[in-house]
Amino acid sequence: MRRFLSASLLGLILAVRVFADAPAVAGQRVLFLGDSITQDGRYVSYVEYYLHAAGKSCDLVSIGLSSETVSGLTEASSPYPRPCILERVDRALKAVKPTVVFACYGMNDGIYHPSSPERLAAFTDGLRQLIAHVRNSGAALVLLTPPVFDPVPLAGKTVPITAPRFGYGSTFYAGYDGVLAEFARAEVALDVPGVTVIDLHTPMAEALAARRAKDPGFVFAKDGVHPGDLGHLVMAHAVATGLGLPTPADLDAELARLSADPVFALVRERRELRSEAWLPFVGYTLGTAFKAGSVKAAEKVAARLQAEIDATRK
Numbered sequence: 001m002r003r004f005l006s007a008s009l010l011g012l013i014l015a016v017r018v019f020a021d022a023p024a025v026a027g028q029r030v031l032f033l034g035d036s037i038t039q040d041g042r043y044v045s046y047v048e049y050y051l052h053a054a055g056k057s058c059d060l061v062s063i064g065l066s067s068e069t070v071s072g073l074t075e076a077s078s079p080y081p082r083p084c085i086l087e088r089v090d091r092a093l094k095a096v097k098p099t100v101v102f103a104c105y106g107m108n109d110g111i112y113h114p115s116s117p118e119r120l121a122a123f124t125d126g127l128r129q130l131i132a133h134v135r136n137s138g139a140a141l142v143l144l145t146p147p148v149f150d151p152v153p154l155a156g157k158t159v160p161i162t163a164p165r166f167g168y169g170s171t172f173y174a175g176y177d178g179v180l181a182e183f184a185r186a187e188v189a190l191d192v193p194g195v196t197v198i199d200l201h202t203p204m205a206e207a208l209a210a211r212r213a214k215d216p217g218f219v220f221a222k223d224g225v226h227p228g229d230l231g232h233l234v235m236a237h238a239v240a241t242g243l244g245l246p247t248p249a250d251l252d253a254e255l256a257r258l259s260a261d262p263v264f265a266l267v268r269e270r271r272e273l274r275s276e277a278w279l280p281f282v283g284y285t286l287g288t289a290f291k292a293g294s295v296k297a298a299e300k301v302a303a304r305l306q307a308e309i310d311a312t313r314k
Contacts, residue, residue, distance in 0.1 A: 023100050023140035023142065023196060024100075025051060025056060025058050025100055025243060026051070026055075026056035026057065026058060027056075027057075027058060028058050028059070028098075028099045028100050029058070029059045029061075029096065029097060029098045029099050029100070030058045030059065030060045030061070030098055030099070030100045030101075030102065031060075031061050031062075031063070031092065031093075031096045031098035031100070031101045031102070031139075032044050032060065032061070032062035032063070032064065032101075032102045032103075032104075033063065033064065033085055033089070033092065033101065033102065033103040033104070033105075034064040034065075034068070034102075034103060034104035034105060034144075035064060035065065035066065035067065035068045035069070035104070035105060035107055035108050036064065036065075036066035036067065036068075036107075036225075036226060037064065037104065037107060037147060037225075037226060037227065037232075037235075038062060038064025038065075038104050039063075039064035039065055039066050039275070039279070040064070040226065040232070041062050041064060041271060041272065041275055042227075042229060042232035042233075042236075042268075043227075043232040043233070043235040043236040043239065044060070044062045044064075044236075044271060045264070045267055045268040045271045045272070046232060046233055046236030046237075046240075046258070046264075047236045047239050047240055047243075048060050048267050048271055049258070049263070049264050049267045049268075050236070050240045050245045050246075050247060051243075051245065052263070052267060052309060053245075053246075054245050054246060055313070056245070057309075057310075058100075060271065060274075061096050061098070061274055061275070061278050062271060062274070062275045062278075063092060063096075063275060063278050063279045063282055064104075064275070064279075065083055065085075065088075065279065065284050065286065066286065067082045067083060067108060067286060068082065068083045068084065068085055068105070068108065069082050069083070069084050069085070069105060069108045069109045069111075069126070070084065070085050070086070070103070070105040070106075070109060070123065070126035070127055070129075070130055071084070071105075071109040071119065071122035071123045071125075071126045072084040072086065072122065072126060073109060073110075073111050073119060073122055074111065075111040075112065075113070075166065075167035075168065076165070076167070077165065077167035077168075077169070077171070078167065078168070079287065080286075080287040082108060082111075083284055083285055083286055084126070085103070085105065085126075085130060086126065086129055086130065086133070087284075087285070088282055088283060088284055089130060089133045089134070090133060091282050091283055092282045093133065093134065093137040093139065095278075095281060095282050096278065096282070098137075098139050099138075099139055099140065100139060100140045100141075100142065101134050101139045101140070101141050101142070102141075102142045102143075102144060102239075103130060103134075103141065103142070103143055103144065104143075104144035104145075104146065104147075104200070105123075105126075105127070105130075105146065106123065106145060106146025106180055106183040106184070106187070106201075107146045107147065107149070107180065107225060108168075109122070109123045109126070109146075109183065110123070110176065110179040110180065110183065111166070111167065111168075112166050112167050112168050112171070112172045112173055112176055113166040113167075113173055113176075113179070114161050114166070114173050114175065114176075114179065115178065115179045115182055119179075120182060120183070120186060123183055123186070124186050124187075124190070127143065127187065127190065128190075128192070131143075131190075131192055131195055135194070135195075140194065140196075141194070141195050141196070142195075142196045142197075142198060142242075143187055143190070143195060143196070143197045143198070144197075144198050144200050144235075144239065145183070145184035145187050145188065145197065145198070145199045145200050145201040145202075146180045146183055146184060146200070146201055147180075147200055147201060147204050147220075147227060147231065147235055148177055148180065148201060148204045148205050148208055148220065148221075149172075149176045149177040149179075149180055149224055149225060150177065150208065150219055150220065150221055150224045151172065151174045151175075151176070151177070151224060152212075152217075152219060152224070153219045153221070153222055153223065153224050154172060154223070154224040156170075157169070157170045157171075157172055157224075158171075158172045158173070158174035159171050159172070159173060159174060160174060161173065161174075161175065168225075172224065177205070180201055181201060181202075181205070183201075184199060184200075184201035184202065187199075196242075198238060198239055198242035199238065200235050200238045200239070203234065203237075203238050204220070204231065204234050204235060204238070207220075207234050208220055220234070229255055229259075230251065230252075230255055233251050233254065233255055233258075234251060237251060263309060263312050266305055266308055266309050266312075267309060269305060270302050270305040270306060270309070273298055273301060273302055273305070274295075274298060274299075274302050276298070277292070277295045277297075277298030277299070278295055278298075280292035281293075281294065281295045
């Protein structure tokens with residue numbers, strides 16, 4: 001298995017420590033899977049932008065789904081079963097026909113409870129099932145470890161390990177990031193030939209700790225779970241580094257630059273358009289079943305946007 005080790009951070013100045021060869025992405029059909037953080041998709045847009053900037057554009061479809069897990073677990077307080085990627089992965093592979101798949105899970109897989117051998121086993125077993133589905137399709141797979149959970153902005157919504165119940169909303173386990181760190185270590189330790197793991201959790205945790213040492217109120221995620229622009233950029237930097245792409249070191253300055261870059265605006269618009277079309281086209285269940293009949297209209301607009309993006313190279 002090819003593994004990418006974490007980056008060393010000082011504030012938000014990132015320096016690469018070690019990375020290895022990644023699957024070729026340039027010119028490939030690429031599928032991103034994940035939970036609500038991937039459905040938000042800002043980190044995916046940043047990655048796609050860096051691929052374009054390096055002359056390695058690919059045909060990228062991102063269909064993250066809010067609340068989704070790879071473990072199939074749901075906390076008792078949830079109003080409906082959390083969706084599981086194993087329910088829709090074969091439809092996604094058949095519809096999108098990717099040659100490379102990225103998958104980012106873990107945030108929901110511990111269902112915001114303390115660590116337990118059973119939940120860890122459910123997560124790793126789900127990963128192995130996902131690996132089998134992707135490999136059977138003939139695609140290469142890149143696993144991304146989960147981003148960080150941050151209890152600091154969740155005053156009054158976290159509970160100690162002795163609490164009678166845990167779950168998303170108002171009973172987050174206060175030490176849940178330790179669970180995600182455990183998941184990340186287990187994911188990196190998977191020994192599956194041909195599967196690549198890029199560690200997002202470690203560099204993101206390091207960046208958060210470094211920033212908070214200077215500003216105790218600093219957060220990547222105002223709700224403790226879903227990162228804002230800067231958090232997504234930290235995630236994207238880890239992915240881009242793992243793919244061997246040149247990326248800037250100063251992420252504060254880079255975020256300001258990207259917000260004013262018309263090419264990035266085009267890349268983001270195209271990625272969001274395709275995500276919104278392909279997610280229901282593949283179909284999913286989130287309390288209610290959702291299915292759309294076609295992506296032709298969205299793909300027509302996406303082709304026009306891609307032509308505009310390509311023209312910036314000339």
